[in-house]
Amino acid sequence: MTPAGQIDDDHAVAARVAHQAGELLVDLIRNPVQDRRWSGLEYEGDRRAHRFIIDELQRLRPDDVVLSEEGRDDPIRLERDRVWIVDPLDGSSDFGYSPHWAVHVALVSNGQPVAGAVAVPGWETTWATDPSPSPVARPLDDGSNPRVVVARSRSRFDGFRIQQALGAEIFSIGSAGVKAMAVVRGEVDAYVHGGGLYEWDICAPAAVAASAGLVCCHADGSPLSFNKPDVWSPGLIISRPELVDSLVAALGLGLR
Ligand SMILES: [Mg+2]
Structure with missing residues (x-):
């Protein structure tokens, strides 16, 4: 009760x-x-x-x-x-x-x-996370370039690398949560942050994005985990599943 x-x-x-x-x-x-x-x-x-x-x-x-x-x-x-x-x-x-x-x-x-x-x-x-967002609909096999959102502070780093490697269109807006929800809404195909973040930046956006069928991992491709003694975290990727490996490779931090 x-x-x-x-x-x-x-x-x-x-x-x-x-x-x-x-x-x-x-x-x-x-x-x-x-x-x-x-x-x-x-x-x-x-x-x-x-x-x-x-x-x-x-x-x-x-x-x-x-x-x-x-x-x-x-x-x-x-x-x-x-x-x-x-x-x-x-x-x-x-x-x-x-x-x-x-x-x-x-x-x-x-x-x-x-x-x-x-x-x-x-x-x-x-x-x-429940009810979870609808899975992202727009297919990526329509020949268009991926659309990727990055932090304003990192557009010259993450944005440049991903643009070069994937021919992606790069966008920048504020807030990790808003960037993650831009992926959930299907406005962009991935959110990439190659620098450090804290667990409170990542946790809820990743929970919601995962419930929508998106892949969430650190910038080096390693799995997310939370409530660690040190709440600093090595970056974030929230992406359509088919793009994750190429995003990790583009950032050059990868374990995958
Ligand atoms: Mg805050």
Whole structure:
């Protein structure tokens, strides 16, 4: 029995918490805090979304531990099976300036995501692991070049290599979650990040993308794992299955 007001499904918890944090952040953009310079909005967003997510997960899943970009890293998480990994505001430099920011909420068990959600209020959508997104439809055998999204900061590195190796069209937008959801939406065929990322950048987007049938791995082709002692992670590829090997090879970091 689930107590009144509780939700017995982890996927639904992830989706609801991410979605509601997104709504809270939209409200902050519409009603910025008085006596605060506009340039401080992202910090206020980080703070409010973090507090909301921590409180909600504490209420809905009181026995679980949370690892948040904006919180203290409690080493007790290394002894626990169920750990929520959250980025309360991903792509904060775009917050208030573009639609390209997101909220990430994922649950990890035994190092692997078992539920997750990415809210992108700028696209008026929250994607989750169940119900999962529709599998990407556009076939790649139509002779067109692959479309690949990379981080703005890495377009001269990752973008150049992939353009050279695959003849790919390269795009850049902010937020790991938004880039991953651009693959889920079928707007691009892959998201590639050849530099370091943190587990909260990767976990929820990879959970959702995997549930849509996409392949998710580190930039060297190695499998993703989470709730590690060091939360730094060696890059990310989220891609249609047929492109992964050539993307890893193009980055030149590969184990495959
Ligand atoms: Mg963040």
